[in-house]
Amino acid sequence: MNGKKILFVSSELVPYLPENEVSLMSYETPRMVNSKGGQIRIFMPRYGNINERRHQLHEVIRLSGMNLVINDMDMPLIIKVASIPKERIQVYFIDNEEYFKRKATFTDENGDMFADNDERAIFFAKGVVETVKKLNWNPDIIHIHGWMSSLLPLYLRKYYADEPLFADSKIVLSVYGKSFEGSLDKDLIKKVTFDGIPDDAVSLLQDPTYNNLLKIGVNYSDAVILAAEGIPDDMLSHIKNSQKPVLPFVPLQEFEEAYANFYDTEVLK
Numbered sequence: 001m002n003g004k005k006i007l008f009v010s011s012e013l014v015p016y017l018p019e020n021e022v023s024l025m026s027y028e029t030p031r032m033v034n035s036k037g038g039q040i041r042i043f044m045p046r047y048g049n050i051n052e053r054r055h056q057l058h059e060v061i062r063l064s065g066m067n068l069v070i071n072d073m074d075m076p077l078i079i080k081v082a083s084i085p086k087e088r089i090q091v092y093f094i095d096n097e098e099y100f101k102r103k104a105t106f107t108d109e110n111g112d113m114f115a116d117n118d119e120r121a122i123f124f125a126k127g128v129v130e131t132v133k134k135l136n137w138n139p140d141i142i143h144i145h146g147w148m149s150s151l152l153p154l155y156l157r158k159y160y161a162d163e164p165l166f167a168d169s170k171i172v173l174s175v176y177g178k179s180f181e182g183s184l185d186k187d188l189i190k191k192v193t194f195d196g197i198p199d200d201a202v203s204l205l206q207d208p209t210y211n212n213l214l215k216i217g218v219n220y221s222d223a224v225i226l227a228a229e230g231i232p233d234d235m236l237s238h239i240k241n242s243q244k245p246v247l248p249f250v251p252l253q254e255f256e257e258a259y260a261n262f263y264d265t266e267v268l269k
């Protein structure tokens with residue numbers, strides 16, 4: 001991993017959000033790469049329930065100020081940054097008042113998914129790419145964690161297909177167990193095709209369930225990591241049929257060598 005550049009993009013990350021499978025592995029994997037001499041960047045959304053004062057987030061003016069078009073609306077992009085002190089790891093936060101100010105991550109006080117979670121996912125994907133372009137940092141690997149990040153492979157391979165910065169980047173998708181019931185806004189497919197992405201590339205999004213979002217992620221990734229046990233059979237079949245390199249589930253205590261070896265021998269080969 002020495003000298004390799006790896007971009008980590010995650011829906012959730014400890015210590016900024018409570019610990020779960022996604023947030024813990026989103027922390028442990030870059031920590032491992034960092035310890036092995038790799039260069040890392042981490043991106044996550046700046047949800048309103050992240051305590052900015054406690055975690056010392058501050059806006060990066062030179063990276064903020066751009067507008068992203070989401071479904072024909074101009075949405076301002078704000079970039080904030082913080083450090084995980086004991087690891088000396090920097091984290092970039094994608095922010096927007098409309099999408100991320102509310103004091104919750106994915107659901108309201110009744111446990112119902114936010115109606116605009118689909119637009120938040122598009123905004124996050126575009127925001128990550130545009131910020132990495134401003135940083136002029138070309139990653140060897142882009143490692144995706146969590147469903148809010150699942151549209152990034154699609155956008156990189158279709159919307160940003162001609163962007164030279166990512167021409168040689170390999171995309172790895174970590175697939176976790178099911179995390180929400182039902183589906184996102186049924187108009188998600190229209191909002192994606194508004195960006196010039198062809199209908200046939202995203203037909204699965206006619207029913208934007210958790211599994212279908214992740215299947216789209218698999219379709220446009222170069223390799224897949226099974227990051228949890230109990231992944232649904234139809235998802236496992238889709239992954240197998242994709243004929244992409246797959247790392248089977250590895251417990252947290254054993255993941256470091258397995259992930260590093262997978263990066264080196266399957267992803268970067």
